Amino acid sequence: MHTRDLFSLEGKIALVTGGAGLYGKPICRALAEAGAMVVIASRDLVACRRLAEEFQEDKYHAMAVRLDLGDEDSIRTCVEEIMRNYGRIDILVNNAVTRQGMGDLDTVTKAGWEEALRINSTGMMLVTQAVVPHMLAAGKGNIINIGSIQGTTGPRFPVYEGTEMSSPLNYTCDKWAMVGFTRWIANKYGTRGIRCNCISPGGYGPGVEDRIGENAFTENYRKLTPLGRFAQDDDIKGPVVFLASEASAYVTGHNLLVDGGWTSW
Ligand SMILES: NC(=O)c1ccc[n+]([C@@H]2O[C@H](COP(=O)([O-])OP(=O)(O)OC[C@H]3O[C@@H](n4cnc5c(N)ncnc54)[C@H](OP(=O)(O)O)[C@@H]3O)[C@@H](O)[C@H]2O)c1
Structure with missing residues (x-):
């Protein structure tokens, strides 16, 4: 296959949870620009x-569904609506996140943890449970x-020193669980045509820097990042299209770090 075609998502149907959020927007735009029909889904229709x-x-294909x-x-209705409209879901991007109920060990409550x-x-x-049967029926599918x-x-x-900021215990645990989830799905369904990978990004610049401005955290973060900066929109677009497309046909169960080198120390 020509390299350009390997990266094409022409005609693919992609569901992105939390698609209108900070990282969601460039993820959805990347999929749309590569040719996919993107379903942007979250509570805020x-x-x-x-x-x-x-x-x-911009002449790309997109629709919104409440999720x-x-x-x-709501999950069942969302998946049914996509199936009714397009008859398949080729790509699922599990991007949504809640930060509700998060805290450090000394502040998190049982209710918050569970939420x-x-x-x-x-x-x-x-x-994922609602989407995978449709992928299995089609004999192919791609989960990121x-x-x-x-x-x-x-x-x-x-x-975080010199600020009131912290990294909540729940967030680390929920995100580690995602890597295990990725491997389980990849290992279970690989021979049935479904690939599943994880992208682990670093701090999103337009979110962090615009929201909190300059402080000790932003300065420290840049210093500790080999590339010396936060992530920008284009940094997530290529990795998403790579993993969503045939360009990564032999890649599954992988956790792709898109972190400017944060984890390479
Ligand atoms: N921002 C960063 O610096 C950063 C760094 C590393 C990794 N990440 C990861 O990137 C992903 C996106 O994060 P983000 O920073 O872009 O978050 P965000 O801007 O807060 O967006 C989160 C999205 O999740 C949706 N959501 C929340 N609760 C939901 C629910 N119950 N049902 C459906 N959708 C729900 C929200 O939409 P509604 O409110 O409309 O439901 C929103 O679109 C997350 O997995 C996060 O862990 C982010």
């Missing part, structure tokens, strides 16, 4: 529709889980 319209104005990962009916798990782990499992550097190493707490 207005935000998802706004993004879908933005893509449509609440904490509600099994984060309910969306980040159980919700991810349920939407968006993890984090915090699910690949432990948090480096000195980076």
Whole structure:
């Protein structure tokens, strides 16, 4: 196959959970620009529709569907709507995250812990459970889980010194679980045409720097990142298209670090 065709997603149907969020937007745009029909899904249907319209104005294919990962009916309805419209789901990107209920060991509550798990782990499992039978029926499918550097190493707490910031215990645990989930799905369904990989990105610049401005954390973070900067939109686009396309046909169960070298020390 020509290299250009290896990276093409022409005609593919892609569901992205949390698609209108910070990392969700460049992920959805990357898939759309590579030719996929992108279904942008989360609780805020207005935000998802706004993004879908933005893509449509640029002549890409996109639609918005409401999805609440904490509600099994909503997950089923979302998947049914896509199947009704397009008859298949080729790519699932588990990107949504809740940070509700998160805290350090001394502040997190049982209810908070369970709430984060309910969306980040159980919700991810349920939407994957709803999509995989359709992929199995088609004999092919591609799942990408968006993890984090915090699910690949432990948090480096000195980076937060001089600020009120921390890295919650739940986040590290939920993100590590994602890597195990990735490997399980990859190992179980590989011979039936389904690949499953994880992308573990580092801090997203437009989110972090625009939200908190300059402080000791942003300065420390850049110093501890071999490439000396936070991630930008284009940094996630290539890895997503690579893993979603035939360009990575022999790659499964992998955790691709897109972190400017944060974990290479
Ligand atoms: N930002 C970073 O620096 C960073 C770094 C490393 C990894 N990541 C990872 O990148 C992914 C995206 O993070 P982000 O920073 O882009 O987060 P974000 O901007 O907070 O977006 C999270 C998305 O998840 C959706 N969501 C939350 N609860 C949901 C639910 N119950 N059902 C369905 N959707 C739900 C939200 O939409 P609604 O509110 O409309 O539901 C939103 O679109 C996450 O997996 C995160 O761990 C982020």
